[in-house]
Amino acid sequence: MKPSELFRSLRSRNYRLYFTGQTISLIGTWMQRMAVSWLVFRLTHSSLMLGIVSFAGLIPAMLFSPYAGTLSDRHSRYRILLISQIASMMQSGLLAALVLLKYYNMTAIILLSIAxxxxxxxxxxxxxxxxVDLIDNKEDxxxxxxxxxxxVNLAxxxxxxxxxxxLSVFGEGICFLIDFLTFIAVIVSLLMMKLNLAPPERKNTSVWQGLKEGYSYLQLVPKVRAxxxxxxxxxxxLMSFNTLTPVFAKDVFGGDAETYSWFASITGLGALGSAIYLAGLKPGKDMLKIIGVAGAVFALSVIMFSRVGSLPLALFFIMLSGAGMMAVxxxxxxxxQTNVPGHMRGRMISYYAMAFQGxxxxxxxLTGVVAHHIGAPRTVLFQGLAGLLCVIIFIWGIRRSRRRQAEQLQPAYSETIV
Structure with a gap:
């Protein structure tokens, strides 16, 4: 594939602005995520506390994503995005101030993670x-x-x-400060966009009724639901095994903050390769098949990561896990996004977000609690095995659904021939 085809969506000015601003901002975001996990583990040396802080930072997605999706279907998605970026910048600034002033308070860290x-x-x-509104040609x-x-994975x-x-030279506070500053790029890029958005559809029904409509629609599309x-x-x-990478870096492989950064970076390298492959796919590819194959790669690589005692082998398998994770x-x-109507997109994306971050x-x-009792390697092994079982069930379910669909179409085809 020609490079111009691989980057064809960047021909859209608004998407180009979005892509540039988000790339800079997400580098800071990943720095913050690294620094938070390392700070918590350095202060507490507790797998359980790592799990609690991660839970606090991610559980709001499960609780609020359906509401947020309904809201984005009824109001300006652009304005909601701009406000959320400004709010994220403020959160990063507060976290940077706490750590630079050496106010190491776990309650404050947890509350900021919830925010x-x-x-x-x-x-x-x-x-x-x-x-979809940032792209001039919807086929892109x-x-x-x-x-x-x-x-995301380059970041x-x-x-x-x-x-x-x-982290090794200056400490966690500088990471948080850099994250705060990188939000300038994404906010400026959003303000520079020239969007011609259709006004959102106004409805007399409540937001909660919109949530119910989204759930009812999800029941009608079994493949999207699957x-x-x-x-x-x-x-x-599977994804939650990353909660324990500070434990593997320090206790299993005897490393430090730099070793921990290797795990995250090499995961990103695998995920980046997978994302580039997906970006180069031509329209019409079987995404459900890709989900099944990628899920199997993800689960098997997590299993192998839990069993190896060599750091180079561990890095290899965690790279494969990144590739599988990103493909899923x-x-x-x-x-x-390509199988739901526009008026339902926000709500279906909210269920996607709820599954992804909820x-x-x-x-x-669960990972933190279990690892606290049986250790990190055994916990990750059980996670990989459970994930593999889910992949097998998914593949079986999709094949069964397609067989039923083919059987339903066969009589109609036969009648046409007769």
Missing amino acids: QGVINAFDITSRQSLM LPNAIGLNSSM RLLGPAIAGVI AILMLGAAGIF IAATNTYV ALPVGSL
């Missing part, structure tokens, strides 16, 4: 559902989603690498 989780619930639904939407995933590759150096449920299962059993996330996003805190908390 960021609430903001993210509105940010994700508005950002994902707005993306799958490419834009793939490039968006590439951007995931660079952010932890930079954070590893800064894809979202698979993403949720991956969040609970991006393929699910593409399938949902199931993850449950998994993170």
